[in-house]
Protein backbone atom coordinates (compact mmCIF):
# COMPACT_ATOMS: atom_id res chain seq x y z
CA UNK A 605 0.00 0.00 0.00
CA UNK A 606 1.47 3.38 -1.04
CA UNK A 607 2.39 6.33 1.15
CA UNK A 608 -0.69 8.26 -0.02
CA UNK A 609 -2.94 5.63 1.56
CA UNK A 610 -1.12 5.97 4.87
CA UNK A 611 -1.20 9.76 4.74
CA UNK A 612 -4.69 10.48 3.46
CA UNK A 613 -4.32 14.25 3.41
CA UNK A 614 -1.88 13.84 0.51
CA UNK A 615 -4.68 12.49 -1.68
CA UNK A 616 -6.50 15.03 -3.81
CA UNK A 617 -9.79 13.12 -3.48
CA UNK A 618 -9.57 13.48 0.33
CA UNK A 619 -8.81 17.20 0.10
CA UNK A 620 -11.68 17.54 -2.37
CA UNK A 621 -13.86 15.82 0.21
CA UNK A 622 -12.94 18.42 2.83
CA UNK A 623 -14.13 21.05 0.36
CA UNK A 624 -17.35 19.05 -0.06
CA UNK A 625 -18.03 18.61 3.66
CA UNK A 626 -20.95 21.02 3.54
CA UNK A 627 -22.40 19.16 0.55
CA UNK A 628 -22.40 15.90 2.50
CA UNK A 629 -24.68 17.30 5.16
CA UNK A 630 -27.08 18.88 2.66
CA UNK A 631 -27.11 16.41 -0.27
CA UNK A 632 -25.51 13.25 1.17
CA UNK A 633 -22.86 13.41 -1.56
CA UNK A 634 -19.42 14.97 -1.75
CA UNK A 635 -20.39 17.06 -4.77
CA UNK A 636 -18.05 15.94 -7.54
CA UNK A 637 -20.04 12.95 -8.79
CA UNK A 638 -17.76 10.35 -7.23
CA UNK A 639 -20.64 8.29 -5.83
CA UNK A 640 -22.19 7.82 -9.29
CA UNK A 641 -18.69 7.16 -10.65
CA UNK A 642 -18.25 4.42 -8.04
CA UNK A 643 -21.43 2.70 -9.28
CA UNK A 644 -20.22 2.97 -12.91
CA UNK A 645 -16.87 1.52 -11.86
CA UNK A 646 -18.54 -1.41 -10.10
CA UNK A 647 -20.77 -2.24 -13.06
CA UNK A 648 -17.80 -2.04 -15.43
CA UNK A 649 -15.27 -3.92 -13.31
CA UNK A 650 -16.88 -6.25 -10.75
CA UNK A 651 -18.20 -9.72 -11.55
CA UNK A 652 -22.01 -9.61 -11.60
CA UNK A 653 -23.65 -11.67 -8.87
CA UNK A 654 -20.47 -11.77 -6.77
CA UNK A 655 -20.78 -9.73 -3.53
CA UNK A 656 -17.12 -10.43 -2.63
CA UNK A 657 -15.92 -8.95 -5.90
CA UNK A 658 -18.32 -6.00 -5.68
CA UNK A 659 -17.10 -5.14 -2.16
CA UNK A 660 -13.44 -5.50 -3.22
CA UNK A 661 -14.10 -3.32 -6.28
CA UNK A 662 -15.68 -0.55 -4.18
CA UNK A 663 -12.68 -0.70 -1.82
CA UNK A 664 -10.33 -0.46 -4.81
CA UNK A 665 -12.24 2.56 -6.13
CA UNK A 666 -11.99 4.24 -2.70
CA UNK A 667 -8.25 3.58 -2.41
CA UNK A 668 -7.22 4.26 -5.99
CA UNK A 669 -9.80 6.64 -7.52
CA UNK A 670 -11.80 8.71 -5.03
CA UNK A 671 -12.13 8.44 -1.27
CA UNK A 672 -15.62 7.34 -0.18
CA UNK A 673 -17.28 7.57 3.24
CA UNK A 674 -18.22 3.87 3.41
CA UNK A 675 -17.39 2.04 6.64
CA UNK A 676 -14.46 0.64 4.62
CA UNK A 677 -12.50 -2.59 4.78
CA UNK A 678 -10.88 -2.35 8.25
CA UNK A 679 -13.96 -1.27 10.24
CA UNK A 680 -16.13 -3.34 7.88
CA UNK A 681 -14.52 -6.51 9.24
CA UNK A 682 -15.78 -5.50 12.72
CA UNK A 683 -19.27 -5.04 11.30
CA UNK A 684 -19.11 -8.46 9.60
CA UNK A 685 -18.18 -10.15 12.91
CA UNK A 686 -21.05 -8.42 14.74
CA UNK A 687 -23.53 -9.46 12.04
CA UNK A 688 -22.45 -13.08 12.46
CA UNK A 689 -22.48 -12.88 16.25
CA UNK A 690 -26.06 -11.55 16.20
CA UNK A 691 -27.21 -14.48 14.02
CA UNK A 692 -28.79 -11.81 11.84
CA UNK A 693 -32.08 -12.56 10.08
CA UNK A 694 -33.25 -8.92 9.92
CA UNK A 695 -30.91 -5.92 9.84
CA UNK A 696 -31.48 -2.18 9.72
CA UNK A 697 -28.86 0.32 8.60
CA UNK A 698 -29.18 4.08 9.10
CA UNK A 699 -27.26 5.88 6.32
CA UNK A 700 -27.00 3.97 3.02
CA UNK A 701 -24.61 6.16 0.97
CA UNK A 702 -23.47 3.87 -1.92
CA UNK A 703 -24.81 0.66 -0.37
CA UNK A 704 -21.44 -0.70 0.74
CA UNK A 705 -22.29 -1.29 4.43
CA UNK A 706 -25.61 -2.99 3.62
CA UNK A 707 -23.83 -5.21 1.09
CA UNK A 708 -21.29 -6.25 3.74
CA UNK A 709 -24.17 -7.10 6.11
CA UNK A 710 -25.88 -9.15 3.36
CA UNK A 711 -22.65 -11.01 2.62
CA UNK A 712 -22.04 -11.83 6.30
CA UNK A 713 -25.64 -13.04 6.72
CA UNK A 714 -26.50 -14.74 3.43
CA UNK A 715 -30.14 -15.43 4.33
CA UNK A 716 -30.89 -12.12 6.05
CA UNK A 717 -33.11 -9.28 4.91
CA UNK A 718 -31.37 -5.93 5.10
CA UNK A 719 -33.18 -2.58 5.05
CA UNK A 720 -31.24 0.67 4.87
CA UNK A 721 -32.66 4.14 5.55
CA UNK A 722 -31.21 7.03 3.54
CA UNK A 723 -32.10 10.71 3.33
CA UNK A 724 -30.89 11.29 -0.23
CA UNK A 725 -32.80 9.73 -3.14
CA UNK A 726 -29.69 10.01 -5.35
CA UNK A 727 -27.74 7.79 -2.95
CA UNK A 728 -30.60 5.28 -2.79
CA UNK A 729 -30.47 4.96 -6.61
CA UNK A 730 -26.69 4.42 -6.58
CA UNK A 731 -26.95 1.81 -3.82
CA UNK A 732 -29.77 -0.06 -5.61
CA UNK A 733 -27.68 -0.21 -8.76
CA UNK A 734 -24.76 -1.68 -6.83
CA UNK A 735 -26.96 -4.19 -4.98
CA UNK A 736 -28.55 -5.31 -8.27
CA UNK A 737 -25.08 -5.86 -9.74
CA UNK A 738 -24.07 -7.87 -6.67
CA UNK A 739 -27.26 -9.95 -7.00
CA UNK A 740 -28.63 -9.15 -3.52
CA UNK A 741 -31.47 -6.80 -4.51
CA UNK A 742 -34.10 -9.44 -3.69
CA UNK A 743 -33.25 -9.09 0.03
CA UNK A 744 -31.56 -5.69 0.43
CA UNK A 745 -33.66 -2.55 0.10
CA UNK A 746 -33.44 1.16 0.72
CA UNK A 747 -36.15 3.31 2.27
CA UNK A 748 -35.74 7.00 1.49
CA UNK A 749 -36.47 8.95 4.66
CA UNK A 750 -35.15 9.45 8.15
CA UNK A 751 -35.96 8.07 11.60
CA UNK A 752 -36.25 11.67 12.84
CA UNK A 753 -39.34 12.50 10.74
CA UNK A 754 -41.88 12.06 13.52
CA UNK A 755 -42.47 8.34 12.94
CA UNK A 756 -43.34 8.26 9.21
CA UNK A 757 -40.29 6.25 8.19
CA UNK A 758 -40.53 3.91 11.20
CA UNK A 759 -44.22 3.34 10.35
CA UNK A 760 -43.19 2.45 6.79
CA UNK A 761 -40.60 0.00 8.09
CA UNK A 762 -43.31 -1.64 10.19
CA UNK A 763 -45.99 -1.70 7.49
CA UNK A 764 -43.87 -2.55 4.44
CA UNK A 765 -40.80 -4.36 5.77
CA UNK A 766 -42.05 -6.43 8.70
CA UNK A 767 -40.38 -4.55 11.56
CA UNK A 768 -42.11 -5.13 14.88
CA UNK A 769 -41.44 -5.93 18.54
CA UNK A 770 -38.31 -8.06 18.96
CA UNK A 771 -37.77 -8.43 15.19
CA UNK A 772 -34.48 -6.59 14.74
CA UNK A 773 -31.24 -8.55 15.18
CA UNK A 774 -28.68 -6.05 13.94
CA UNK A 775 -28.83 -2.25 13.85
CA UNK A 776 -26.00 -0.42 12.09
CA UNK A 777 -25.93 3.33 12.85
CA UNK A 778 -23.86 5.32 10.37
CA UNK A 779 -25.68 8.52 9.35
CA UNK A 780 -25.98 11.98 10.97
CA UNK A 781 -23.66 11.78 13.99
CA UNK A 782 -25.89 14.12 16.05
CA UNK A 783 -28.89 11.82 15.46
CA UNK A 784 -27.30 8.54 16.62
CA UNK A 785 -28.73 8.66 20.13
CA UNK A 786 -32.15 10.14 19.36
CA UNK A 787 -32.70 7.62 16.54
CA UNK A 788 -31.59 4.73 18.76
CA UNK A 789 -34.09 5.94 21.38
CA UNK A 790 -36.88 6.03 18.76
CA UNK A 791 -36.09 2.43 17.79
CA UNK A 792 -35.94 1.40 21.48
CA UNK A 793 -39.36 3.04 21.99
CA UNK A 794 -40.78 0.79 19.26
CA UNK A 795 -39.42 -2.28 21.10
CA UNK A 796 -37.80 -3.67 17.92
CA UNK A 797 -34.62 -4.89 19.65
CA UNK A 798 -34.59 -8.16 21.60
CA UNK A 799 -32.06 -9.35 24.19
CA UNK A 800 -29.04 -10.40 22.11
CA UNK A 801 -29.64 -7.85 19.33
CA UNK A 802 -26.46 -5.99 18.43
CA UNK A 803 -26.13 -2.28 17.67
CA UNK A 804 -23.01 -1.23 15.75
CA UNK A 805 -22.14 2.46 15.49
CA UNK A 806 -19.40 3.87 13.25
CA UNK A 807 -17.37 7.12 13.39
CA UNK A 808 -17.46 7.43 17.17
CA UNK A 809 -14.25 9.52 17.10
CA UNK A 810 -14.29 11.01 13.57
CA UNK A 811 -16.46 13.00 12.91
CA UNK A 812 -17.49 11.87 16.41
CA UNK A 813 -20.60 10.87 18.35
CA UNK A 814 -19.69 11.75 21.96
CA UNK A 815 -23.26 11.85 23.27
CA UNK A 816 -23.91 8.34 21.94
CA UNK A 817 -20.65 7.04 23.44
CA UNK A 818 -21.50 8.58 26.83
CA UNK A 819 -24.94 6.94 26.73
CA UNK A 820 -23.42 3.52 26.07
CA UNK A 821 -20.93 4.01 28.90
CA UNK A 822 -23.73 4.97 31.27
CA UNK A 823 -25.77 1.93 30.20
CA UNK A 824 -22.88 -0.52 30.49
CA UNK A 825 -24.17 -3.75 32.08
CA UNK A 826 -27.70 -2.34 32.31
CA UNK A 827 -29.44 -1.91 28.96
CA UNK A 828 -26.36 -2.60 26.83
CA UNK A 829 -23.05 -4.42 27.02
CA UNK A 830 -20.63 -2.46 24.82
CA UNK A 831 -17.21 -3.17 23.34
CA UNK A 832 -15.30 -0.13 22.07
CA UNK A 833 -13.27 -1.23 19.05
CA UNK A 834 -10.31 1.01 18.24
CA UNK A 835 -9.67 1.25 14.52
CA UNK A 836 -8.82 3.84 11.86
CA UNK A 837 -10.94 6.12 9.74
CA UNK A 838 -11.97 4.59 6.44
CA UNK A 839 -9.39 3.86 3.72
CA UNK A 840 -6.28 5.04 5.56
CA UNK A 841 -4.13 3.97 8.48
CA UNK A 842 -3.29 7.27 10.17
CA UNK A 843 -6.35 8.82 11.78
CA UNK A 844 -7.82 6.82 14.66
CA UNK A 845 -11.54 6.09 14.80
CA UNK A 846 -13.74 3.83 16.89
CA UNK A 847 -16.66 1.47 16.31
CA UNK A 848 -19.02 0.63 19.18
CA UNK A 849 -20.57 -2.82 19.30
CA UNK A 850 -23.37 -2.93 21.86
CA UNK A 851 -25.36 -6.02 22.78
CA UNK A 852 -28.89 -5.21 23.93
CA UNK A 853 -29.57 -6.75 27.34
CA UNK A 854 -33.23 -5.77 27.56
CA UNK A 855 -35.25 -2.98 29.11
CA UNK A 856 -35.37 0.47 27.61
Ligand SMILES: C[S@@+](CC[C@H](N)C(=O)[O-])C[C@H]1O[C@@H](n2cnc3c(N)ncnc32)[C@H](O)[C@@H]1O
Pocket residue numbers: 631632633673674675676697698699700701702703704705706721722723724727749750751752778779780783
Ligand atom coordinates in the same frame (compact mmCIF):
# COMPACT_ATOMS: atom_id res chain seq x y z
C1 LIG B 1 -21.25 7.69 6.28
S1 LIG B 1 -22.47 7.57 5.06
C2 LIG B 1 -23.05 5.93 5.24
C3 LIG B 1 -22.08 4.87 4.80
C4 LIG B 1 -22.68 3.48 4.75
N1 LIG B 1 -23.29 3.13 6.01
C5 LIG B 1 -21.62 2.47 4.41
O1 LIG B 1 -20.92 1.98 5.30
O2 LIG B 1 -21.45 2.17 3.22
C6 LIG B 1 -23.78 8.55 5.73
C7 LIG B 1 -25.06 8.56 4.89
O3 LIG B 1 -26.13 8.96 5.76
C8 LIG B 1 -27.03 9.77 5.06
N2 LIG B 1 -27.76 10.54 6.07
C9 LIG B 1 -27.38 11.66 6.73
N3 LIG B 1 -28.27 12.02 7.66
C10 LIG B 1 -29.26 11.08 7.60
C11 LIG B 1 -30.46 10.88 8.33
N4 LIG B 1 -30.83 11.71 9.31
N5 LIG B 1 -31.22 9.80 8.02
C12 LIG B 1 -30.85 8.94 7.03
N6 LIG B 1 -29.72 9.10 6.31
C13 LIG B 1 -28.94 10.14 6.59
C14 LIG B 1 -26.16 10.58 4.13
O4 LIG B 1 -26.91 11.08 3.05
C15 LIG B 1 -25.09 9.55 3.73
O5 LIG B 1 -25.48 8.88 2.56
